[in-house]
Amino acid sequence: MNTGTYSTTGELAKHATLILGALIVILPFYVMVSFSLKSPQEIGTHAGGFFGSQQAFLDQYCVKLGNPEADCWRNPAAYNYGNAFKKAPLLRYLLNGVIVTVSIFVIQVLIALPCAYALAKLRFWGRELVFGLVLFCLLIPVHAIALPLYIMLANVGLTNTYAALVIPWTISVFGIFLMRQFFKTVPDDLIDAARMDGMSEFGIVWKVMLPCAIPALMAFAIFSVVAHWNDYFWPRVVLTGSRDLYTPPLGLREFQGGLDGADTGPLMATATVIVIPLLVAFLLAQRKFIEGITLSGMK
Amino acid sequence: MILRHTRLAGYSFVLPALVLMFVILLVPVLVAAVLSFTDYSLGNSTADWLAWKNYEKIFTRSSYQKMLWASALYVLIVVPVSIALGLAAALAIHSLRFGANLYKTIYFLPVMAALLAMAIVWETALHPTIGIVNRSLEAGCGGWVETFFSWGWISGVDPEGSWYASSCEEGFPLWLGEKRYALATICFIGIWQAFGFNMVLYLAGLTGIPRELIQAAAMDGARSGWQRFRLVTWPMLGPTTVFVVTITAIRSFQVFDTVEALTEGGPSKTTYVMMYAIYEKAVEQNLMGMGSAITIVFLMLVMVMTALQRYMVERRVHYS
Numbered sequence: 001m002n003t004g005t006y007s008t009t010g011e012l013a014k015h016a017t018l019i020l021g022a023l024i025v026i027l028p029f030y031v032m033v034s035f036s037l038k039s040p041q042e043i044g045t046h047a048g049g050f051f052g053s054q055q056a057f058l059d060q061y062c063v064k065l066g067n068p069e070a071d072c073w074r075n076p077a078a079y080n081y082g083n084a085f086k087k088a089p090l091l092r093y094l095l096n097g098v099i100v101t102v103s104i105f106v107i108q109v110l111i112a113l114p115c116a117y118a119l120a121k122l123r124f125w126g127r128e129l130v131f132g133l134v135l136f137c138l139l140i141p142v143h144a145i146a147l148p149l150y151i152m153l154a155n156v157g158l159t160n161t162y163a164a165l166v167i168p169w170t171i172s173v174f175g176i177f178l179m180r181q182f183f184k185t186v187p188d189d190l191i192d193a194a195r196m197d198g199m200s201e202f203g204i205v206w207k208v209m210l211p212c213a214i215p216a217l218m219a220f221a222i223f224s225v226v227a228h229w230n231d232y233f234w235p236r237v238v239l240t241g242s243r244d245l246y247t248p249p250l251g252l253r254e255f256q257g258g259l260d261g262a263d264t265g266p267l268m269a270t271a272t273v274i275v276i277p278l279l280v281a282f283l284l285a286q287r288k289f290i291e292g293i294t295l296s297g298m299k
Numbered sequence: 300m301i302l303r304h305t306r307l308a309g310y311s312f313v314l315p316a317l318v319l320m321f322v323i324l325l326v327p328v329l330v331a332a333v334l335s336f337t338d339y340s341l342g343n344s345t346a347d348w349l350a351w352k353n354y355e356k357i358f359t360r361s362s363y364q365k366m367l368w369a370s371a372l373y374v375l376i377v378v379p380v381s382i383a384l385g386l387a388a389a390l391a392i393h394s395l396r397f398g399a400n401l402y403k404t405i406y407f408l409p410v411m412a413a414l415l416a417m418a419i420v421w422e423t424a425l426h427p428t429i430g431i432v433n434r435s436l437e438a439g440c441g442g443w444v445e446t447f448f449s450w451g452w453i454s455g456v457d458p459e460g461s462w463y464a465s466s467c468e469e470g471f472p473l474w475l476g477e478k479r480y481a482l483a484t485i486c487f488i489g490i491w492q493a494f495g496f497n498m499v500l501y502l503a504g505l506t507g508i509p510r511e512l513i514q515a516a517a518m519d520g521a522r523s524g525w526q527r528f529r530l531v532t533w534p535m536l537g538p539t540t541v542f543v544v545t546i547t548a549i550r551s552f553q554v555f556d557t558v559e560a561l562t563e564g565g566p567s568k569t570t571y572v573m574m575y576a577i578y579e580k581a582v583e584q585n586l587m588g589m590g591s592a593i594t595i596v597f598l599m600l601v602m603v604m605t606a607l608q609r610y611m612v613e614r615r616v617h618y619s
Contacts, residue, residue: 031420031423111316130317271416
């Protein structure tokens with residue numbers, strides 16, 4: 001009857017269930033990091049616990065190349081991570097990932113911020129019409145129209161370029177919607193005062209509204225960067241040729257595709273390198289990240 | 300003077316976004332709609348008008364029916380299960396005295412990780428020889444684990460015929476290679492990835508419910524926790540649920556990464572979901588007309604789902 005007290009058995013049962021769930025959730029992360037540290041033999045026989053024994057092993061491939069055996073002993077962790085960067089241009093993929101996600105975010109803000117300001121604070125004929133269009137466009141997921149976008153880009157010869165990776169995401173109707181709602185809460189007096197000081201509308205957007213919007217913009221940045229760092233579908237569609245433009249997930253898939261059994265260690269090392277940056281950032285700023293990722297839940 | 304000046308600014312601020320909305324979001328829908336009536340392929344300057352033939356194929360050919368079926372099944376499994384798990388986790392975590400944040404963090408990890416990378420890791424974990432899953436299951440054979448999970452201790456159950464006992468005899472499944480298990484395995488990875496997101500939304504919903512309301516219900520005779528949940532918590536979570544259902548449905552409808560990396564639509568098209576079909580038909584086989592037709596069907600379904608959500612949210616707002 002009393003809702004204010006807790007039962008200890010109930011509490012224990014909840015912990016037991018939640019711990020079981022947590023184990024299943026963590027399982028693949030455990031496998032990923034553990035395998036990235038082990039030698040091929042240890043992976044095959046499940047020896048060595050989480051960290052593996054870290055004893056040097058004989059690299060058979062190196063022996064096959066005709067090197068003396070003494071030169072072919074490798075430390076498992078160093079071998080896996082070394083090969084992750086050597087066998088495929090992983091560094092290049094990571095760099096591409098950074099270039100693409102940063103460009104997308106910057107362009108999204110450049111386009112969305114003035115538009116959101118105009119929709120929230122300026123009066124002009126057709127404003128409601130434009131806002132209606134924004135609401136309608138929220139219904140169209142970009143992944144769903146990937147094919148016609150691909151056809152259009154192919155017809156202007158833009159496939160296999162950075163531009164192709166970035167262009168479909170330059171317009172974020174969700175960003176416009178979000179920033180408009182935020183700007184609605186900014187007092188008009190602030191803007192009027194800026195106008196009195198002789199500031200142009202352009203200046204108001206970037207010198208008054210942008211600083212106001214930093215918290216909302218941070219959340220949007222996380223939303224945008226996580227989505228595009230992890231995106232696999234669009235790069236898969238639009239990059240058909242050169243590996244030079246591959247983003248991290250595409251690079252990992254390429255690695256998996258050309259795999260022989262002995263490469264599980266390096267493959268898991270590659271996956272770790274791709275997944276860990278966001279996970280670490282998440283652990284450091286959890287509240288911000290959860291806010292950002294669930295942004296779309298606050299409509 | 301100021302008015303005219305701000306009006307001009309308004310137009311110039313809206314213009315870039317407006318142009319991009321047309322070129323990137325609206326024109327492609329029209330392009331897909333037009334091409335879906337043709338047999339267009341890249342590299343050809345002309346295409347034949349097929350009228351409704353592509354659409355006819357989608358609804359009559361068996362491979363496309365399998366596609367619709369696989370997508371529907373995936374959504375119908377992932378949505379309810381990931382929502383039920385998300386809600387259960389949120390309720391449990393919300394009522395904990397300590398440790399709540401730790402569980403929240405752990406359950407949210409899969410949401411942050413690149414699905415493609417984690418799909419590849421799951422493939423390794425489910426691998427028949429080096430995988431940790433089958434190895435652990437095999438380790439349980441012959442001991443108390445097998446006795447327990449063969450359910451022989453429940454009266455009337457034949458332990459020999461149970462899944463666990465027969466798998467111990469004949470070997471555990473190839474999770475991604477067998478017709479019986481492939482879609483379920485892909486669903487499992489989808490649920491694993493999605494439920495933490497739903498949990499966080501439900502946690503936000505739960506903190507919005509005033510404690511007094513639950514206490515008042517208890518005073519009025521809602522004695523069991525279940526009654527209080529049914530009468531207060533669940534109705535109060537209504538708006539959250541509407542949102543969670545739609546966003547999970549739309550996202551799981553767009554599943555691609557796991558299918559492309561792990562099963563490529565197989566075995567025998569049991570995991571041939573729509574996004575993969577679009578990719579395979581259009582990008583790999585250059586059948587742009589057919590791909591466009593699937594795109595249009597896909598868009599229609601997504602739009603109906605979102606419109607339905609908006610309608611339900613608005614209706615709720617009006618009478619609360």
